[in-house]
Amino acid sequence: MTLGKLCGISAILDVETRSISAENPTGEPGQGGRRTEGTGANAARDLGQGWKVSPSIEIGAGETAVLADIAGSGCITHIWLTTHVDHWRRLVLRSYWDGDEAPAIETPVGDFFCSGWGKFAQVNSLPVAVNPNGGFNSYWEMPFQSQAKLTLENTHDEPVIVYFQVDYWLGAVPEQSAYLHAQWRRSNPLQAKTVHTLLDGVEGPGHYVGTYVAWGVNSSGWWGEGEVKFYVDGDDEFPTICGTGTEDYFGGAWNFDVPGDGYTEFSTPYLGMPQVIRPDGLYASQQRFGMYRFHLPDPIRFREKLRVDVQALGWRSGGRYLPLQDDIASTAFFYSAKTSTTRPDAPSNESMEIC
Numbered sequence: 001m002t003l004g005k006l007c008g009i010s011a012i013l014d015v016e017t018r019s020i021s022a023e024n025p026t027g028e029p030g031q032g033g034r035r036t037e038g039t040g041a042n043a044a045r046d047l048g049q050g051w052k053v054s055p056s057i058e059i060g061a062g063e064t065a066v067l068a069d070i071a072g073s074g075c076i077t078h079i080w081l082t083t084h085v086d087h088w089r090r091l092v093l094r095s096y097w098d099g100d101e102a103p104a105i106e107t108p109v110g111d112f113f114c115s116g117w118g119k120f121a122q123v124n125s126l127p128v129a130v131n132p133n134g135g136f137n138s139y140w141e142m143p144f145q146s147q148a149k150l151t152l153e154n155t156h157d158e159p160v161i162v163y164f165q166v167d168y169w170l171g172a173v174p175e176q177s178a179y180l181h182a183q184w185r186r187s188n189p190l191q192a193k194t195v196h197t198l199l200d201g202v203e204g205p206g207h208y209v210g211t212y213v214a215w216g217v218n219s220s221g222w223w224g225e226g227e228v229k230f231y232v233d234g235d236d237e238f239p240t241i242c243g244t245g246t247e248d249y250f251g252g253a254w255n256f257d258v259p260g261d262g263y264t265e266f267s268t269p270y271l272g273m274p275q276v277i278r279p280d281g282l283y284a285s286q287q288r289f290g291m292y293r294f295h296l297p298d299p300i301r302f303r304e305k306l307r308v309d310v311q312a313l314g315w316r317s318g319g320r321y322l323p324l325q326d327d328i329a330s331t332a333f334f335y336s337a338k339t340s341t342t343r344p345d346a347p348s349n350e351s352m353e354i355c
Helices: none
Strands: 016-021 057-059 064-071 074-083 091-097 105-108 128-131 135-138 142-144 147-154 160-170 179-187 195-203 206-216 228-232 271-277 288-294 300-302 305-311 313-316 320-323 327-336
Touching (some): 074 147, 142 179, 195 206, 228 300
Antiparallel strands (some): 064 147, 074 160, 128 135, 195 305, 206 288, 206 300, 206 327, 228 305, 271 288
């Protein structure tokens, strides 16, 4: 649908390119740079209209701002957004497709952009890029048939300034196009001998396309022996797809531990561990990690339903597994033919606290 590679970039398509920002909140032709009031009005007082009068928006305490409300059929191709690092877990991003009252995307804004710990780390993946210093970019394909609505809720008790731009096109969308969804969950702490749910309550047809996990370790020692499991369609007690370990799922091996260097960050187009926060040393308690895997060349396709979870396992003496009670927050990305899915455990102010 969108041109995500150089092959085909020369094709002429029957679509209209638009962009929404604080300088053009409707995205309509010829309406950019017309603001006479805005967060930059004082800085532009000697220059006037057309000189960066409205580069950002202010979202009041407890308020929800509409970033974009697009009528017609088309596709969002890029989102750029930045705000102060303190607000990455205080702002909740939601998307609504084709007039649905329930959101298809509902996640703290930082976690949507693979930045769950409120601290900058460079991310160099294909669908998500995070650049110095806190420049969030999404290239997820977001098609819609009649309407797209993006909102940002400020759960903080003070106003927040947000800079953003939503790029999209308007035109005919293939009928078989699915809708992008993102579900956020947090186990803090994970109960002993239980699993952390990455995704549940999803109906097909559709395909799973990505995982971001912000993993906080609450004990000493290695923490990533747990398996990631995909329960596809008729699976009940046992999954169809079962991985071999947490670091294996995210494309690493042997504890992400390069001899002499310890935990080693990496960021590639489809998978990575771009963030390691080391307050107490290599294997000491309170390490924090940010990891992603995007199933773009290898989506997990399902016809009826899908459930995904991950175990938290370390080692104890005698070479035995040790179930851990870690702090695990995850964002699961998937496409579904339905505009929204059931979410009994939506993000709350308490669950989003970084501690």
